[in-house]
Amino acid sequence: MTPEQKQLIKATVPVLKENGLLLTTHFYQRVFSVNAELKNTFNMANQENGRQPTALAMAVLAYAENIDDPSVLLSTLQRIGHKHTSLAVRPEHYAVIGRHLIASISEVLGTAATPALLDAWTAAYKQLASLMIGIEADLYAAQVTKPGGWTGWRPFIVNAKIAETNGKTTFHLYPADGGTVANFGMSQYLNVRLFMPELQLFQPHPYRVEGAPNGQYYTIVAKRETGKTGSVSNWLLDIVQPGDHLELSAPAGVCPMGAPAEKPALVIRAGGCPMHQAA
Known part of the structure; x- marks a missing residue:
């Protein structure tokens, strides 16, 4: 990403703080209306109660706030990666989601979504998708090399x-x-x-x-x-x-999959190994 694009992303932080949930709610409605097959991947109860749109809004905001150095979000990205691998999310899904995200930004922001801003968010999403695909590739590889391990369902x-x-x-x-x-x-x-x-x-x-x-x-x-x-x-x-x-799905979570259940394991972030909600 160029410095100018990063500045444009950071300039959207106030908008995301005020209207992030509106954006992500619109995004999911768009995804499911066009790619209804993805309803089989998402827990629809978490769409009804607003939990998933809220979680995505917070994640998008955090990414925008840390666009200069997304590595500070590594523990969060690792946690999301575990959730994604437990739901059989694959690289090809990122292209579909990316199209809907950029279209949603355009549709929700209207004239404020200038071509330069949309280009900046396209670049930002590609950067994030590349990070996530790499994290998830490592997790999938670790799953299939474990005795008794597998990926998918x-x-x-x-x-x-x-x-x-x-x-x-x-x-x-x-x-x-x-x-x-x-x-x-x-x-x-x-x-x-x-x-x-x-x-x-x-x-x-x-x-x-x-x-x-x-x-x-x-x-x-x-x-x-x-x-x-x-x-x-x-x-x-x-x-x-x-x-x-x-x-x-194979066992997932930020605790090492080979760690004995009776002993606390070293985790990526402080506070122990958290329970995860459905994506």
């Missing part, structure tokens, strides 16, 4: 469904191919993906991987959610039974 079988006294339900999930599963670090999570008939979509939802690594299966705990259309957790509780199939 892998079929699993519900071996056990155990109702607990606290209103939660524990699930033991074994790989349908009979193979092993990768170890995981403390507080890492995986995404469960189910086809939701009421939405006619596949929907992902993250769950913390419970217990200690055993190489054979994963344990997750689900609890009922209220006020959510197409809740994966409610479907698990009400419909899914032992013997049923579902799809899992």
Whole structure:
């Protein structure tokens, strides 16, 4: 990026602070109206409650504020990279998202979106996309080289469904191919993906991987959610039974995937290994 382009990006910070959520809400509406297939990647409940547009607005603002040195956002980009790999986001998705982002800036800002400003944001997005694609390539490579590791969505079988006294339900999930599963670090999570008939979509939802690594299966705990259309957790509780199939992503999160679950692991940012919400 040129110095002039960086100045244009920084000049949009006040606008992003005031209207960032308007921009990202418009952006997601545009994405889903044109590329409806991406509804299978995003958790639509987080669109309804505004969580995902808000998270994106904050991320865009942080990027604009740090456009001179995006490396200061490395821990955030790493965390986003883990979320993206757990949802099978691939390099080709960035071109699609980029087109919608620049178009949304133009449509929301109107005449304020000058050709120079749009060129600056195009350059900024390409820089960010390059960073993210590199981070995610490393994460994908690390996943497939681990014993029992994989990328994308892998079929699993519900071996056990155990109702607990606290209103939660524990699930033991074994790989349908009979193979092993990768170890995981403390507080890492995986995404469960189910086809939701009421939405006619596949929907992902993250769950913390419970217990200690055993190489054979994963344990997750689900609890009922209220006020959510197409809740994966409610479907698990009400419909899914032992013997049923579902799809899992490999364990993800900023804790090293090989770290023993019983020992705290060195993490990229201070404060421990956080639980992640769905993207």
